[in-house]
Amino acid sequence: MSTSLHDRLLAAQDGDADLKLLQDAIAIDSVTGNETAFATFLEDRMTDLGLHTGSGEFLPGRLNVWGETCEPSATGDRLLIVGHTDTVHVRGWEETWKGAPQESPLGGALIDGEVWGRGACDLKGGICAALGGLRLLQKAGLRLSGGLSFAFIGDEESGEPGTGVSAGAHDLVKRVEAGTIAKPDFAVYVEPTKLDVYTAQIGFFIADISVTGKSAYFGTPELGTDALKATHAVLERIWAHEADLANGPSHDLVGTSSILVTHISGGGYIAVPGECKLSLIRKLRPGESLDEAVTAFEAAVRSAPVAGGISIAIDYPAGRDHRYGGSPVEIDREAPAALLLSNCVSEATAGTQVSGGTLGGAPYWSEMPFLVNKIGCPAVYCAPGDIGVAHTFEERIGTEGYLAAVRAFALFMARYCGLEEKAE
Known part of the structure; x- marks a missing residue:
């Protein structure tokens, strides 16, 4: 069955249409805070696929969208595909590539087997590969018997003022808890993994530290308290x-x-530095508690031998699923659904120049903890694309890996959700 099903999908695949879907997605500016146009585009594509769709604001003027293959009351295991709609900024992109085919960050230029543009891998490639997977099943004359849902959410990326606190993910959790969106049994978050299957991810917190003393004229330093020395x-x-x-x-x-x-910054005058500021990021491995990590960190900072009159303030500006930051998370790497996805990727990439399907861990943080910890849904990361070029002026995605991902997602949907028509 497995070989014939993949062959059937391969024969039915329209690579040009799959690439156009990705290029159309890249063409829509969706820098964090401006996700709604892309979210609406995705809702329209889900409607085209016959899904029951919905949308709602997670913040004023900013939409989450979702779609389901059947009513929320349907029985059987339900698969959820999740991806964030926002990208990082494009400032400096056009200047970097002036006169080159990839000059426009929204152009989706196809160069030597790669599609260029902001969001190409992070993570419009994953979103479009997943939607393309469902479209491929339909084109091959196959219909899922189990439940499949998509949820596309904003505010994952950080970097734009007043944004990037996972407001879209918080809203998703509330809608699942309220029953507006069907509770999934397994989820795939389409962050780029080079098509490997990540069952674990790091956690983090960011700390901004202000060290305050007292400024004084350089000729009478004894009247001041040096914040730089304390730092x-x-x-x-x-x-x-x-x-x-x-x-x-x-x-x-x-x-x-x-x-x-x-x-780090401080001083700047011909005087005793009265204030110094520094920022840092702490990586947590799965199994660590954010609260305990913060407690240990603050104990280390407060143990510093500083002069009297020095005050130290610590702020944590990047709360996500936790008030201090983003939690690390891990599921059983032998979870049947994770192994099934791994096998589907391996099958879809066999005979190509790309690889995938290896079980691994994410060296980045994204919103999997909302699924695992908040709604009790085991989840993995898996999508085409290299996280190493995300957020850079080199962002692009290989077409062969992207098209293989369309087939891999189609295979996984078919095998996880089941088919009404059995493939020969």
């Missing part, structure tokens, strides 16, 4: 804490925990 002491304790983490437990899929200081 030096704080940094020493942070880096000692980092070394302890690096020498501590390691997760076989995502490695050890870590801390990276990402920014």
Whole structure:
């Protein structure tokens, strides 16, 4: 059955139509905060596929959209495909590629077997491959017997002022809990993985630290309290804490925990520095508690030997599923659905120049914890594309991997949800 089903899908696949879907998606500007036009585009595509669709604002003027193959009351296991509609900004893209075929970040230029543009891999490629998978099943004359849902949500990316707090994911959880969107039994979040299947991901928190002393004229430094010296002491304790983490437990899929200081500023006058600010990001491996990680981090900072009159304030600006940041998460890597997806990817990529299907862990954070921890739905990341070119002026996706992903998702939908018509 497996070989004949893939052959049937391969024969039915319209690669030009699949690529046009992706290029049409890239052509829509959907930088965080401006997701609604793309969300509406996706709702229209789901309607074209015969899905029962819905939409709702997760913040004023910003839409989440969803679609289902059958009514929420239907029995049987239900698969949910999730992806975020927003992309990072395009500032500097046109200047970088001026005069080149990929000059427009929304152009979807096809160059040497790759489609270029903002969102090509992160993650419009995954969204379009999943929608293309359902379309492929229909084109091959196959109808799912179990439930399939899609949910496309905004506000995942950070970087734009006042956005990037997973407001769309919070809204999705509320709608599932309220029964507006059917509760899934398994979910695939289409972050780029090079078509590997990630059953684990890191967590994180960002900390902004303000060290405040008292400024004074350089000729009378004894009248001031040097915030820069205090910051030096704080940094020493942070880096000692980092070394302890690096020498501590390691997760076989995502490695050890870590801390990276990402920014520091202070002084600037011919005077005793009265204030210094620094920012850092802490990586958590699966199994770590965000609350405990923050407690240990603050203990390290507060242990710094600083002069009297120094005050230290710590802020956590990047709350996601947790008030301090994003939780790490992991499901059983032997979960039958994860293994099934792995096998489907391996089958769809066999005989191509791309590979996939390896079980692994995400070296990034996305919104899988909302599914696993908030609504109790086991989930994985899987999609075409390389996270290494996301957020860069090199963002692109290989056409062979993208088209293989369309077939892989079609296979997985057919085998997870079941078919009304059995393939010969």
